[in-house]
Amino acid sequence: MLTLTPLEIEALLLSLRIGIVSVIFSLPFALAVAWLLARRDFPGKSLIDGIVHLPLVLPPVAVGFTLLVLFGRNGVIGAFLYDWFGLTFAFNWKGAALASGVVAFPLMVRAMRLSLELVDRKLEAAARSLGANRLRSALTITIPLMSPGILTAAILGFARSVGEFGATITFVSNIPGQTRTLPIALYVLTQVPGSDAATWRLAILSVLIALAALIGSELIAKRLSARVRGTE
Amino acid sequence: MIEIAIQKQLGQFALDVDFAAPDTGITALYGRSGVGKTSIVNALAGLLRPDRGRIVVGDEVLFDSARRIDLPPERRRLGYVFQEGRLFPHYSVRGNLLYGAKRGGQGGPNLDTIVAILGIENLLDRRPASLSGGEKQRVAIGRALLASPRLLLMDEPLASLDAARKGELMPFIERLRDELKLPIFYVTHEMNEIVRLSDQLVLLQDGKVAAVGPVEELSSRFDLLPLTGRHEVGSVIRTTLRGHDTSFGLSELSFPGGRLRVARLHATLGTAIRVRIQARDVVLATAKPEHLSIRNAFAGKVVDLAPPRGPVVDLRVDIGTEAQPVLLWARITLRACQDLQLVPGKPIFALVKTVSLDRHSLGRYEADEVD
Structure with missing residues (x-):
């Protein structure tokens, strides 16, 4: 019970890798979109807001199917990426990371937008009056003050990525070592008669990862917000 | 010049x-709250963009809508002390x-x-959250100064402080004026801060400038009475x-036409002192008073009377000399005014109680402005 089987280790490491990579690549975009939605007014803003939130409300299978159409080897974007950069998302772990990132994206945008809206813009004005240009004011005032929100977004995105199932299996299928993540392995086991014990082990493993991520983020977020409020 | x-x-x-x-x-x-005082300093600082107009500090144009000039706040080199401090937590x-000290370079x-x-x-090593209100404001002032501004903007820097903290902070602002020779735009709705600190007064009403001039001049003007309060x-x-x-702990201040006794001041002889005398602290007499405890009695004459409001009337009396009039407001009851038959031109004696002139009524100003 205490040692994991090679199959379990493979699924676990794959899930962690996909979770981390998808967060690293989608976080900057999510921050940019959060900034746009919180700070800018432009025509079509509600449309962008709606599109960003689509993965939250669409059936994950629909998201996976859309990704397949767009990013498959013959898809509009997929073909372009393959021809120009030799990059393909079809049926490999990068595709799984893309699917996870897309599904986690709205959660990350929401968390960061909220924390950005709570940053006192008067502090930015003070920074500007002290000679800081927009970029310096963003890097030294805004981003540090919203760092608890960025952390929350990262953890939330990671947890959502690790748990991603529908979009992933639709987009990149179930390939051992490439796209067979924890939830997919778990699903496969539920389909095999007499594998209750193995199913339980994976289910418990998933719960542990999720709990560790959430508790860890709670602790760090607390310290971080005490730091930025200067009460520590 | 700042235009x-x-x-x-x-x-x-509409401003x-x-x-x-x-x-x-x-x-x-x-001016009263909501007359646009803060909007003006925000426009100066580049934090509020005017619809039209021009802002010039010294020889640099900061904003000119006709020439499409609008310097961003970070390039205006103005220090800004906000009402709430706005320290970075x-x-x-x-x-x-x-934070802003890099801009200064040498000098x-x-x-x-x-x-x-x-x-x-x-x-120095504390976080803003652990500072008191007065400490926060001092740090905010220091932060603005270290960015080497050519002009310091202060938006009611004392408004959020209690009376004791205000009294503590005023000398610091006086030192900025006297030692650093830094021009300051000071937003306030407290007359005693103005007397203590400022030389020039811009009187605002409903988003417009009602008058600009030296504090002494504007405070004695009849038409501005509703604005000066x-x-x-x-x-x-x-x-x-x-x-x-x-021996009695008093100091003597001279002005054209007389000498005023106030509580002992700790300043060198010859220092220029501005004194604010509230109208309700002035007593008028038609004959030279004797057997009275009041030490400050000045001969003068009535200049004019404001329209009475309820039981009281405000009068202006001149206690200066022929060449240099010194105008004093006096507030008395309408009844007293009629009993004494006070009309413009009537000779009177104006009496001021020494103890009514406390520390907040006295302010130092640049001696070279004395004529």
Whole structure:
């Protein structure tokens, strides 16, 4: 019970890798979109807001199917990426990371937008009056003050990525070592008669990862917000 | 010279001002809340973009809608002390102070000097959250100064403090004016801060400039009475410290036409002192008073009377000389006014109780302004 089987280790490491990579690549975009939605007014803003939130409300299978159409080897974007950069998302772990990132994206945008809206813009004005240009004011005032929100977004995105199932299996299928993540392995086991014990082990493993991520983020977020409020 | 001519529509409120201020000393922007004082300093700082107009500080155009000039705030080199301090919570006091210091390069004030003037040596490693209101404001002032501004904007820097803290902070602002020779735009709705600190007064009403001029002149003007404040009616006169009476703890201030005794001042002889005398602290007599405890009695004559309001009437009396009139507001009851038959031109004696002139009524100003 205490040692994991090679199959379990493979699924676990794959899930962690996909979770981390998808967060690293989608976080900057999510921050940019959060900034746009919180700070800018432009025509079509509600449309962008709606599109960003689509993965939250669409059936994950629909998201996976859309990704397949767009990013498959013959898809509009997929073909372009393959021809120009030799990059393909079809049926490999990068595709799984893309699917996870897309599904986690709205959660990350929401968390960061909220924390950005709570940053006192008067502090930015003070920074500007002290000679800081927009970029310096963003890097030294805004981003540090919203760092608890960025952390929350990262953890939330990671947890959502690790748990991603529908979009992933639709987009990149179930390939051992490439796209067979924890939830997919778990699903496969539920389909095999007499594998209750193995199913339980994976289910418990998933719960542990999720709990560790959430508790860890709670602790760090607390310290971080005490730091930025200067009460520590 | 600092020239401001701007228009800005803010919802229902229209700001439309056009005035110039000297680039020395403290210029006070005074008016009730909501007259656009803060909007003017925000426009100066580049934090509020006027619809039309022009802002010039010294020889640099900061904003000119006709020529499409609009310098971003970071390139205007103006220090801004906000009403609420606005210290960065995630920086230490030292970090806050040094935030804008890079801009200064050489020649700007250095950290040690500013820290010493403001008396914040012991706070450097603390976080803003642990500071008191007065300490926060001192750090905010230091932070603005260390960015080497050519003009300091202060938006009611004392408004959020209690009376004791205000009294503590005023000397620091006086030192900025006297030692650093930094021009300051000072937003306030407190007349006693103006008397204590400022030289030039910009009087605002409903988003427009009602008058610009020296504090003494505006405070004695009849037509501005509703603006300089019904409750705070008073006049400001310029005096020079002439002598001390140590045995009784008094100091003597002279002005054209007389000498005023006040509680002992700790300043060198010859210092120029501005005194604010509230109208309700002035007593009028038609004959030279005797057997009275009041030490300050000045011969003069009635200049004019304001329309009576309820049972009281405000009069202006001249207690100066032929060549240099010194105008004093007096508030008395209508009944007394009729009993004494006070009409313009009538000779009177104006009496002022020494104890009514407390520390907040006295302010130092640049001696070279004395004529």
